[in-house]
Amino acid sequence: MTAAPAYAQQDAENLSPDPDNVRIFVAGAAVPSYVGGKDYKIIPAIQLRGTVAGFNFETVGTATEVDVVRDNGKSIEFQLGPLIGVNLDRTTRLHGRSNARVNALGKRKRAVEIGGYAGVAKTGVATSAYDVLAFGISWQKDVAGAHRSYIVTPSLEYGTPLSKRTYLDVRFTADIVGDKYAAYYFDVSPAGSVASGLPRFAAKGGLQDIGVVLTGLQSLSGDLRRGWSLVGMGGYTRLVGDTKRSPIVAIAGSSGQWTGALGVSYVFK
Structure with missing residues (x-):
């Protein structure tokens, strides 16, 4: 989780963020039908990000992070806190003819993933x-008896105001998964091979993917710190390692995963 964005304009205008604020994003998003799928679906997306009493919080997808280290108002901020998320990958029947073989492998249980997050942010870097x-970097583990494994996600993020009305943010991420996670979502068992027609495969953990997400905000009120803004997001993730080699991806899906979203945000004071 990054620190709450400091939306600002260059030079003399002081646009420091207000101490307490909550920004809600509501959008329509296009995402792969499953991790590694080549078909896409449109889903509603809601995200929250804000600061209350000096503590930052953020939702990322189906996960929520809370920074328990209070902001000190300095240029370097350390972050630490709990994380909880839900993994819904392949928990429902997939639509689309190309997903028939993956459907034949059966649905997966909903995973509840609990862990923590640590990080550091520097304000006033270049522009x-x-x-x-x-x-x-975050670490989370399933506690609901689904994949019963872990995910480690390092991230690097840079955000900059282009003006009082416009803000851009780029985020680089990677996912490192345990053996049980890889096996749960990307194995093809002998019985699954017969049912789906896909060759047998035993996946191992390790680096699963690397990705980048670009997000832009354009204020409709004239000031990004308040009121309504338009929001656009585009991202690309490349699956690697055994995830890429799994027939679920290499034959039935695609190792290149695109995402996109378009919507609005509103800042509450």
């Missing part, structure tokens, strides 16, 4: 006194 560079 202004308000751009932010942040590095973080």
Whole structure:
């Protein structure tokens, strides 16, 4: 989780973020039908990000992070806190003719993943006194008896205001998964091979993917710190290692995963 964005304009105008604020994003998103799928589906997407009493929080997809280290108002902020998420991959029947073989492998249980997050963010890096560079790493483990394994996600994020109305953010991520996670979502068992027609495969854990997400905000009120904004997001993830080699991806799906979203956000004071 990065620090709450410091939306600002270059030079003299002081656009430091208000101490307490909550921004809600509502959008329509296009995402792969499953991790590794080549078909896409449109889903509603809601995200929250904000600061209350000096503590930052953020939802990322189906996960929520809370920074329990209070902001100190300095240019370097350390972050630490709990994380909880839900993994819904392949928990329902997939639509589309090309997903028939993956459907034949059966649905997966919903995973509830609990863990933590640590990071550091630097404000005032290159373009202004308000751009932010942040590095973080999260760890989470399934506690619901689904994949019963872990995911480690390092991230590097940079956000900068282009003006009082416009903000851009780029985020680089990777996912490192345990053996049980890889096996749960990307194995093809002998019985599954007969049912689906896909060759047998035993997946091992390790680096699963690397990705990048670009997000832009354009204020409709004239000030990104308040009121309504338009939001656009585009991302690309490349599956690697045994995830890429699994027949679920290599034959039935695609190792290149695109995502996109378009919507609005509103800041509550």
